Amino acid sequence: MSKPIPKSKRPLRKSRPGLEWARLYGSFNPGINTKTASEVVYEFLRRAELTSDPDQRLMQAQRVIGALMALLAFSAPGAGFRDLHLDVFARLAALTGETRDSLATMAGVAR
DSSP states (O other): OOOOOOOOOSOOOOOOTTOGGGOOOSOOOGGGGOOOHHHHHHHHHHHHHHOOSHHHHHHHHHHHHHHHHHHHHTTOTTTTOHHHHHHHHHHHHHHHSOOHHHHHHHTTOOO
16 A cells, blocks of 8 residues: 655645735646637537528628638647538528529638
């Protein structure tokens, strides 16, 4: 059996005045609230679906494509999946009444 680690005899360091806010208590895990690429794109899609005006909906569709291109540009994990792209463009085509090819052309992407 291993012995427990003895408690340190050194006192806790005094913090400088004005820096109390910078002291972390407990654990800190930034990965808890990290969203995947598909969650980000589907959030943009949800916003496009909630828009009622057709012109605004087309603008939201361009934002969805822009978000997808941005995630792909900095190599976000999962952003390059073929099924994700096909699903996004199919849903946008159904929302806007445009074809998938015309949506890709509007985004400046050659298919």
